[in-house]
Amino acid sequence: MALIRLVSAADSQGGVLRAGRARLPDDAFVVRCGLPPFRGRPLFTACDDHPDGVYGFSVQCAAALSVEQLVSACRNNTVGATTVARIRDMGFDVVPTSGQWWHATVVVPKGWSQAESERLSLLFEPISNPAARR
Amino acid sequence: MRLISADFNAMTEAGHVRLTLPCSREDILRMGLGPGDWAWLSDSEVLVGAQLAIDDRYGLVGVPDWDTLVHLDEEGADDFNRVSAALNLLLNGEPPSIEEEPRILELLTQSEHVAPPQIKDALPGTFAFRRALALRRMGKLGLALLEIEDARRFRPDDPEVVFVHLDLLRLEDFPAAVAEAETVAGSPSVPALVLSACINILATQAEQAAADQFEPAARRVLDWCRRLDQAPDREQAGESLLALSHFNRGLVLLRAGRVSQAREAFEHAYRIYPVGPMLHEVAGLQTYDRHAREIARNVRTLAERWVPTRPVAV
Numbered sequence: 127m128a129l130i131r132l133v134s135a136a137d138s139q140g141g142v143l144r145a146g147r148a149r150l151p152d153d154a155f156v157v158r159c160g161l162p163p164f165r166g167r168p169l170f171t172a173c174d175d176h177p178d179g180v181y182g183f184s185v186q187c188a189a190a191l192s193v194e195q196l197v198s199a200c201r202n203n204t205v206g207a208t209t210v211a212r213i214r215d216m217g218f219d220v221v222p223t224s225g226q227w228w229h230a231t232v233v234v235p236k237g238w239s240q241a242e243s244e245r246l247s248l249l250f251e252p253i254s255n256p257a258a259r260r
Numbered sequence: 261m262r263l264i265s266a267d268f269n270a271m272t273e274a275g276h277v278r279l280t281l282p283c284s285r286e287d288i289l290r291m292g293l294g295p296g297d298w299a300w301l302s303d304s305e306v307l308v309g310a311q312l313a314i315d316d317r318y319g320l321v322g323v324p325d326w327d328t329l330v331h332l333d334e335e336g337a338d339d340f341n342r343v344s345a346a347l348n349l350l351l352n353g354e355p356p357s358i359e360e361e362p363r364i365l366e367l368l369t370q371s372e373h374v375a376p377p378q379i380k381d382a383l384p385g386t387f388a389f390r391r392a393l394a395l396r397r398m399g400k401l402g403l404a405l406l407e408i409e410d411a412r413r414f415r416p417d418d419p420e421v422v423f424v425h426l427d428l429l430r431l432e433d434f435p436a437a438v439a440e441a442e443t444v445a446g447s448p449s450v451p452a453l454v455l456s457a458c459i460n461i462l463a464t465q466a467e468q469a470a471a472d473q474f475e476p477a478a479r480r481v482l483d484w485c486r487r488l489d490q491a492p493d494r495e496q497a498g499e500s501l502l503a504l505s506h507f508n509r510g511l512v513l514l515r516a517g518r519v520s521q522a523r524e525a526f527e528h529a530y531r532i533y534p535v536g537p538m539l540h541e542v543a544g545l546q547t548y549d550r551h552a553r554e555i556a557r558n559v560r561t562l563a564e565r566w567v568p569t570r571p572v573a574v
Contacts, residue, residue: 204333224272
């Protein structure tokens, strides 16, 4: 079977680093697909080094978008929603990073604890996703 | 089920799932998977079939086939009785239409997910086997092969499972199908149903063989056809598959220049299974030429529907 090698859109556009983009406003919504507090995929095990140079877990977030718009990126029937401000209040940050739709990364320190990740997961409120993508 | 923990939030611009997260890496390492392999990705709420690939920017990714999406978080999906009732309604009535197969795939997977251990233990490989049939009908051959291999691990001697495995290998990985057919047919007690699949594979190989390689392949096809003629359980192969074996015998004889024997085999095939104009046309073949090869291809395509499927109650 032939080795499958893909070239991402980011690379085809010259590997633009998106982490340097404008800071997300505090009132921007943050959506993570899945039922909070994400027991099926705990935040602690969902972190990695994003190619844009940050460490953390993936979410959907963009300025001036409603929760409904962000949720439309998800296939899960329930999603978690919070705001950038609440995440920053806990000492973390959210930055736009390359990926599908309005991909962003909640940036956390590499040595963060499981307890911290569980506390952060409690910020996300469950929202039903009536238009879960099929 | 070959399952990789995945996070569907971590998607590339192309819509591929990044598999560089610790939870994914652990599963991939444990199962020794790499680019080109098929697997199921799941965040424990939704599950989807995907082929692994390398993305130059993101590293290992899964390319999901969203036609195979299963919602484990659907309302009622955690109720085994409800899910199995819906499934049995689809499986035990009229043969399901192709449009119903994605829902069957979903219900099978939901059902296996919540089935009590005693049910899973009593039906080893059943969910995987029926999933393979659904995926085959949906044209998802890579995932179908993955599932039938899973079913065969649990039911290595089940003739239906081995038949479907050989047939999927024939469609997806022909050299592997030839090797497997030779191994399986090497056993003197191979069931007739399985032998019919082996004959179909080897006859296809004989058809494709260069002139100097045709004779040994043809000899083997004819030998296996004779074994099938004498098999005490040959009725279990069903009329359509017995007819296909006679058709394969006829085609090999035609290429060998034994025209009258070939026509006899074709006529025998048509007598056993006089369904559709194709086999009738076959009976008129006199020379092994492009037209004969085209008919052979069409008959094999037609025969892909002749998969033994018994109702599966869960």
